[in-house]
Amino acid sequence: MTSVERTMKALWSAWWQRWPRWVTWATMLWAVLYAGFGLACALSGTSLLHLGGDSGTSGLGWAVMAVGALAMLVSGAVVLYGLRPAIRVLLWVACGLAGITAFSLLMDAITLMLGQGVDSQASAANKALAAVGAVLLAATARSDHRPAGTAVRAPSAAPQLVQLAAWAGTLAFVPYAAMKLVWASGGTFAGTTGEEMLAVSERNGASGIFLTLESWGLDPTALLAVLGVFLLWGLVRPWGQVFPRWTLFLRGRRVPRWLPLAPALLGAATLAPYGVVGAGYLTLATAGVVTLRRGDFHSSGDALLVGWIGMVAFAAYGIALTIAAVSYWLRTRPASRMSITKE
Secondary structure (H helix, E strand, O other): OOHHHHHHHHHHHHHHHOHHHHHHHHHHHHHHHHHHHHHHHHHHOOOOOOOOOOOOOOOHHHHHHHHHHHHHHHHHHHHHHOOOHHHHHHHHHHHHHHHHHOOOHHHHHHHHHOOOOOOOHHHHHHHHHHHHHHHHHHHHHOOOOOOOOEEOOOOOOOOHHHHHHHHHHHHHHHHHHHHHHHHHOOOEEOOEEHHHHHHHHHHOOOOHHHHHHHHOOOOHHHHHHHHHHHHHHHHHOHHHHEOOHHHHHHOOOEOOOHHHHHHHHHHHHHHHHHHHHHHHHHHHHHOOOOOOOOOOOOOHHHHHHHHHHHHHHHHHHHHHHHHHHHHHHHHOOOEEHHHHHHO
């Protein structure tokens, strides 16, 4: 290790050891900004809940302000009184409320990555702020969980049942990716041709990159599915805990726990409920209880087929990602040096 690397490591270690202190102040700053954002939206009548067209409501702004105010009070209590049990409970309550508010942020992120505009900029900003707050509140709630004399566990694979869940999440994406690639290659699926789907993408404002990849026979959402599967297996296999050789200066170093866990938790919190709720709605539509609109397809039956393929993929992958993330969290927790020695 060079002197520069040793210096950088020492600076990083010194800064990181102080994180229980700075994370509380960061949470308080976020709470002030979030409460102000909610108040501004409420007073200006800006809708934070997109329901299609202008049918949203500005009442959510007051709820956002309330969550921010709660976070301000609780983070202030941490500064004054420390992490007492009642304060920790309130931190987790505020974290849960922020997490619920951040629901479907992943969908907005994917939309922006594909060059399309989000349905509501204010709603997207609210979800992004809420996601940041959920992380800060959780970090504050656990800011005293840094026992001395700990060691990093050796990279390990997830239990067999967790890996079976990963296989289920992977295989569930196969029909979805195949359907998308059929359309991208100009084929026909569910009575809809690739040209028709490309026209739908253009009408919805797809970016030039999206349309170019489609013209090459590569569907961007199928590529994102591949990245999602890569993340899933990185959570359950030992190689997901160590940087590979091609990362140059980082090769052989441990991957920070937050690096895979952040996208995993965001994806699980979005895709699992989205897929499960969507599958429930499709079940009602299949039984004839509700009517499914055909949308961009030629019949409701075609829309139902495509919907089932998508919702099963999202639900199975989201649940598998949740299980894998919990397993990764538990397997990478710092352990006491005494327990490592005994093992």
